[in-house]
Structure formats: structure tokens, C-alpha cells
Amino acid sequence: DTEVTQTPKHLVMGMTNKKSLKCEQHMGHRAMYWYKQKAKKPPELMFVYSYEKLSINESVPSRFSPECPNSSLLNLHLHALQPEDSALYLCASSQDYSEQYFGPGTRLTVT
Amino acid sequence: AQKITQTQPGMFVQEKEAVTLDCTYDTSDQSYGLFWYKQPSSGEMIFLIYQGSYDEQNATEGRYSLNFQKARKSANLVISASQLGDSAMYFCAMREFAYNTDKLIFGTGTRLQVFP
Numbered sequence: 001d002t003e004v005t006q007t008p009k010h011l012v013m014g015m016t017n018k019k020s021l022k023c024e025q026h027m028g029h030r031a032m033y034w035y036k037q038k039a040k041k042p043p044e045l046m047f048v049y050s051y052e053k054l055s056i057n058e059s060v061p062s063r064f065s066p067e068c069p070n071s072s073l074l075n076l077h078l079h080a081l082q083p084e085d086s087a088l089y090l091c092a093s094s095q096d097y098s099e100q101y102f103g104p105g106t107r108l109t110v111t
Numbered sequence: 112a113q114k115i116t117q118t119q120p121g122m123f124v125q126e127k128e129a130v131t132l133d134c135t136y137d138t139s140d141q142s143y144g145l146f147w148y149k150q151p152s153s154g155e156m157i158f159l160i161y162q163g164s165y166d167e168q169n170a171t172e173g174r175y176s177l178n179f180q181k182a183r184k185s186a187n188l189v190i191s192a193s194q195l196g197d198s199a200m201y202f203c204a205m206r207e208f209a210y211n212t213d214k215l216i217f218g219t220g221t222r223l224q225v226f227p
Binding site for chain 2 (some may be wrong): 031033037040042045048055090092097100101102103104105107
């Protein structure tokens with residue numbers, strides 16, 4: 001089973017709201033990732049957790065706050081976002097340095 | 112400099128025909144991995160195929176094969192017997208193992224459209 005799940009599928013939020021994106025994998029993978037993807041562009045890496053510790057932060061603004069409560073779960077907390085943060089947010093997981101398996105994504109619209 | 116280059120923004124292919132999507136890469140690392148992903152309009156990135164830099168044989172997975180030419184630094188994806196469901200965006204990606212990093216470097220993608 002190579003399934004990564006993400007909730008919600010769609011999210012509309014105002015610039016003063018606080019919301020969270022959730023990601024879950026049950027493949028025992030050691031690494032989990034958050035990507036941001038704008039239309040017609042490749043995914044851009046935001047954060048990487050390895051063995052539940054933050055290993056890569058690609059200079060992401062502090063209005064995005066990741067959290068890894070356990071080895072299966074990854075959250076992305078959103079606060080005071082801007083309209084330009086509207087995008088598809090993808091979660092992925094991988095074991096070792098092999099292929100990454102992606103979830104279906106959350107389409108975020110900031111109004 | 113671009114590390115992964117996909118020069119075809121869009122490609123058309125007729126159903127049941129084969130199609131090649133181009134990918135060239137740039138690295139000074141001897142040890143690296145090359146990946147192809149498919150992204151339908153629904154948004155999910157689907158892993159298709161992997162080629163390691165030391166693999167002597169070209170990778171194959173069902174109708175997908177990777178034409179790996181190390182000296183030319185190219186890793187083209189060949190889809191045989193195209194199906195309507197193959198219409199999607201295709202991304203080539205690379206991981207450089209020397210840096211012991213989880214980062215995947217993506218190309219800009221090629222949009223493939225399969226017509227009946």
C-alpha cells in the first residue's frame with residue numbers, strides 16, 4: 001500500500017483565519033514532506049521531516065508552521081496567509097532516499 | 112543553472128502510439144537518482160519510474176521505460192501504446208546522493224495530450 005492521505009481536499013480561508021492541513025501515511029516511511037505548487041509550475045519544497053525531526057526548511061515564511069506529532073502524521077498550520085499563498089499543497093513520504101509518494105493534495109484559496 | 116531541463120512544454124500523441132518525453136540533467140555528483148512523475152488534472156503526483164546512476168539497464172515499469180544515456184545526461188521517458196488516461200503533466204526529477212539530502216529537484220514539466 002503506497003497511500004498518503006491529505007485532508008481537507010479544498011480549503012478557503014480569510015487572511016485572518018487559522019487553519020491546519022493534515023497528512024497521514026502508514027507505510028512506515030521515515031521522511032515526510034510539504035510542497036507548494038502553483039498552477040503550471042513544478043512543486044516547490046517547503047519542509048522535510050526525517051524521523052519526526054525537521055531537517056529542511058526552505059526559508060518558508062513563519063505564517064506556515066509545520067508539525068510532526070508522530071511518524072505517521074504531518075500537519076501544516078496556517079495563520080495570516082496572503083492571497084499569493086493560494087496553491088495546491090502536497091504532502092509526500094519516502095523511505096531512505098528512494099522515490100517519494102505523494103498525497104492527493106489540498107487546494108487552498110486565501111481570500 | 113537549471114539542473115533538470117524539460118524542453119517540451121507540450122506534446123500530442125495519438126492513442127496506441129508511443130511517445131518520448133525528454134529530460135536532461137546537470138550534476139557533478141557520480142551518485143544520483145532520476146525519477147518520473149505523472150500529475151493528472153486532479154493534482155496527485157504519481158510515481159512512475161526510477162533510474163539509479165549506477166544502474167546499467169534502463170528501467171522499465173509496464174508501459175513506461177526510461178531511456179538513460181549517462182554520457183549525454185539524458186533520462187527520457189518512453190510511454191508505449193498511449194492511452195487516453197495518459198493525458199497529464201509529466202515531471203522529471205533528480206536526487207543527488209552525495210549531499211545526503213532528501214531534496215528532489217524537479218523540471219518544469221511536459222503536458223502530454225493523448226487524442227483518439
